Amino acid sequence: MSDDFARNLKFACSYYKSIAEVCRKVNLNRAQFNRYLSGKHKPSANAMMRLCDFFGVEEFEFLLPHDQFQRLLQVKPKSHPSSAVHLPEVDHLTQLHAAGSQSLEKYLGYYFEYYHSMSSPGKIIRTLVCLERQQHGVYYQRTERFQEDSQSIVCHGRYVGSVFFLTDRIFMIDYETITGYEVTQTILFPTFRNKVSRLTGLKLGASGSGERMPCCARVVYEYLGTNVDKRRALSLCGLYDAETDEIEDSLKKALRNTIDDGEWHFRARH
Incomplete structure (x- = not known):
């Protein structure tokens, strides 16, 4: 996993109050998430899908050079927390x-x-x-x-x-x-x-x-x-x-x- 992924993940998290909030909403273990941020571990296919869905990006976009990823994320519409209303x-x-x-x-x-x-x-x-x-x-x-x-x-x-x-x-x-x-x-x-x-x-x-x-x-x-x-x-x-x-x-x-x-x-x- 490239260094760009870790930097891109950190930047995406900066739109939220804390890393803990992101882990809670994506339902990922904090210790494992820290390993992603350090660049030492690659997310599984399941974890990567959840990260992509949460941040509203494609997997290939997460692997872009950091400057390019920053520009891309800044122009994407921001995702909104899901409603607590029970849907039929x-x-x-x-x-x-x-x-x-x-x-x-x-x-x-x-x-x-x-x-x-x-x-x-x-x-x-x-x-x-x-x-x-x-x-x-x-x-x-x-x-x-x-x-x-x-x-x-x-x-x-x-x-x-x-x-x-x-x-x-x-x-x-x-x-x-x-x-x-x-x-x-x-x-x-x-x-x-x-x-x-x-x-x-x-x-x-x-x-x-x-x-x-x-x-x-x-x-x-x-x-x-x-x-x-x-x-x-x-x-x-x-x-x-x-x-x-x-x-x-x-x-x-x-x-x-x-x-x-x-x-x-x-x-x-x-």
């Missing part, structure tokens, strides 16, 4: 987590997600997804990194959400955390093999830019393992031509959004 949806989500998280252990880890981009028609997008258990449920983060063309700036998107295994399907729902403009739902077939390789299903959402058209697309999750080089994995994320040689033919075939004769609905493919 909390009870429903708690019930779903209790019913639908016990069968997800073998699915935890990192995936490449593939589908035909909703904002860049004709392109396949590859994103990085991490599923992990937090307390009594399973949650995930989906990170986009893409460039429309060689002249465009690199765009980033971060989605966070919940995963539920209900009867014989995996249900995922998330929202985009940077703009708050999008909610997506994904339904995947589980695998009945001991080892997870690929999961297929459907994704429903709306393009994040342009006409904001609601779309449904076939999706493939390619399992990478429980430990990956995240920087390397993110460097492979982006937009690809539909016929690119950098994506396997079998995977491209599984992503085709075709409807066969006699089908009345747009259906997922095993």
Whole structure:
């Protein structure tokens, strides 16, 4: 973990009354937090996700050079403490987590997600997804990194959400955390093999830019393992031509959004 991360974390904490307040709100042990501040230890994926959510930044932003991070944080909207009001949806989500998280252990880890981009028609997008258990449920983060063309700036998107295994399907729902403009739902077939390789299903959402058209697309999750080089994995994320040689033919075939004769609905493919 770079020295910049420790300096950036200290700077982010300076917006609050004390380190103790930050630890309490993020639910992290103070002694462990001090090790992050000293630069001696790297946060786990779970701890890093909570820090990013609390401070409203991306993981890659926490690793930026300190001067650049300072400028970025100074222009970001400040996060507000969550309200103590009990929201009705909390009870429903708690019930779903209790019913639908016990069968997800073998699915935890990192995936490449593939589908035909909703904002860049004709392109396949590859994103990085991490599923992990937090307390009594399973949650995930989906990170986009893409460039429309060689002249465009690199765009980033971060989605966070919940995963539920209900009867014989995996249900995922998330929202985009940077703009708050999008909610997506994904339904995947589980695998009945001991080892997870690929999961297929459907994704429903709306393009994040342009006409904001609601779309449904076939999706493939390619399992990478429980430990990956995240920087390397993110460097492979982006937009690809539909016929690119950098994506396997079998995977491209599984992503085709075709409807066969006699089908009345747009259906997922095993």
